[in-house]
Amino acid sequence: MPKKVDHTKRRESIAKAAFAVIARDGIGAVTLRSVAEQAHTSPQLLTHYIKSREGLLLAAYNHFIAMTLERMIAAEQRYKGVEALRRSLWEGVPMDKKSEDNFRVWLSYSETASQSAPIRMLLNQGYQESNAHFARIIRHAQALGEVPKNIDIEMTAWGATMLVVGLGTHIVGGGEKISVAEKKHFIDHWIERMLSPKKARQS
Amino acid sequence: MPKKVDHTKRRESIAKAAFAVIARDGIGAVTLRSVAEQAHTSPQLLTHYIKSREGLLLAAYNHFIAMTLERMIAAEQRYKGVEALRRSLWEGVPMDKKSEDNFRVWLSYSETASQSAPIRMLLNQGYQESNAHFARIIRHAQALGEVPKNIDIEMTAWGATMLVVGLGTHIVGGGEKISVAEKKHFIDHWIERMLSPKKARQS
Numbered sequence: 001m002p003k004k005v006d007h008t009k010r011r012e013s014i015a016k017a018a019f020a021v022i023a024r025d026g027i028g029a030v031t032l033r034s035v036a037e038q039a040h041t042s043p044q045l046l047t048h049y050i051k052s053r054e055g056l057l058l059a060a061y062n063h064f065i066a067m068t069l070e071r072m073i074a075a076e077q078r079y080k081g082v083e084a085l086r087r088s089l090w091e092g093v094p095m096d097k098k099s100e101d102n103f104r105v106w107l108s109y110s111e112t113a114s115q116s117a118p119i120r121m122l123l124n125q126g127y128q129e130s131n132a133h134f135a136r137i138i139r140h141a142q143a144l145g146e147v148p149k150n151i152d153i154e155m156t157a158w159g160a161t162m163l164v165v166g167l168g169t170h171i172v173g174g175g176e177k178i179s180v181a182e183k184k185h186f187i188d189h190w191i192e193r194m195l196s197p198k199k200a201r202q203s
Numbered sequence: 204m205p206k207k208v209d210h211t212k213r214r215e216s217i218a219k220a221a222f223a224v225i226a227r228d229g230i231g232a233v234t235l236r237s238v239a240e241q242a243h244t245s246p247q248l249l250t251h252y253i254k255s256r257e258g259l260l261l262a263a264y265n266h267f268i269a270m271t272l273e274r275m276i277a278a279e280q281r282y283k284g285v286e287a288l289r290r291s292l293w294e295g296v297p298m299d300k301k302s303e304d305n306f307r308v309w310l311s312y313s314e315t316a317s318q319s320a321p322i323r324m325l326l327n328q329g330y331q332e333s334n335a336h337f338a339r340i341i342r343h344a345q346a347l348g349e350v351p352k353n354i355d356i357e358m359t360a361w362g363a364t365m366l367v368v369g370l371g372t373h374i375v376g377g378g379e380k381i382s383v384a385e386k387k388h389f390i391d392h393w394i395e396r397m398l399s400p401k402k403a404r405q406s
Binding site: 126127167190 | 307312315316318323326327361364365370372376377379393397
């Protein structure tokens with residue numbers, strides 16, 4: 001089986017190279033040639049694993065960008081109720097250099113969405129998964145009695161996704177520098193207003 | 204004075220050409236040559252009015268993207284209190300093809316913010332103006348007694364900017380299609396939760 005492992009590793013290193021090209025020069029710079037160069041291989045060898053420019057973009061998305069959503073869902077599994085919502089938002093909003101790079105590359109995909117149906121599909125799937133993820137958390141927080149019954153779950157879940165997208169775009173896209181503490185304060189304020197959680201209500 | 208009018212018109216038509224190039228092919232496609240071609244002139248004549256690629260990007264931003272903020276501020280002047288906030292959000296969030304194009308081009312600028320200090324400055328100024336605009340509206344709504352005194356003006360104003368950025372990115376960047384009615388419902392839900400306006404409280 002060692003051969004198979006090599007193939008998987010090879011695809012991963014190609015996806016990583018495509019991601020690196022986008023992070024450095026933007027999505028427009030992705031070609032079979034530029035990614036082959038970045039991966040220290042030839043375009044010919046590269047096409048043995050991934051056949052087209054679009055294939056490179058999909059691979060980079062699946063290997064790197066989708067990880068943000070995975071981390072959000074991991075937070076949903078590790079924490080409960082309102083705390084799970086807070087932790088998931090912390091994972092979605094870029095808090096360090098690495099997650100800023102991830103978000104910047106995601107923003108490149110968004111910017112080119114109108115030009116590619118497969119990318120549009122990936123992005124759309126991400127929005128849907130994010131909304132469903134937040135809806136599960138809020139529904140669970142309601143079941144735990146942490147938030148009022150009259151919360152509009154669908155609107156609030158969509159709002160949580162919009163918070164991640166808006167704040168992420170602000171952070172990597174030229175907004176004023178904001179500290180991690182300020183990001184967390186913004187998130188807490190949003191949770192407080194949107195969900196009127198029990199603990200805060202008592203204070 | 205006809206000469207001077209021509210100069211202004213010429214700069215405008217160049218800015219318009221740069222905007223058209225970005226809307227069609229992305230910000231990476233902006234060169235003195237491509238914009239000259241779009242404007243039916245020569246690169247040499249073009250540089251008589253705008254000297255560099257960066258100058259083209261600044262001109263396109265100032266002539267077209269900044270218009271969204273101007274429309275938001277016009278709504279602030281035409282309406283009062285919570286209604287001014289609602290109308291301003293309607294202007295900020297893309298509601299038709301033309302404002303979608305505008306937002307898409309703005310997103311291109313955001314995506315390249317890390318590569319250009321002058322563009323970063325423009326974007327940053329836009330964020331600051333938007334936040335200040337929403338803060339004025341909310342403060343005024345408080346003075347009118349339409350919203351409670353304990354609203355955190357700064358956080359809510361920033362949140363309004365984030366709503367525009369998040370929802371705009373969703374709309375042009377691959378999110379599921381949403382109708383104008385759904386966009387307005389999302390905005391109303393946000394206002395309701397964030398500001399607890401008087402009228403809704405009584406109902």
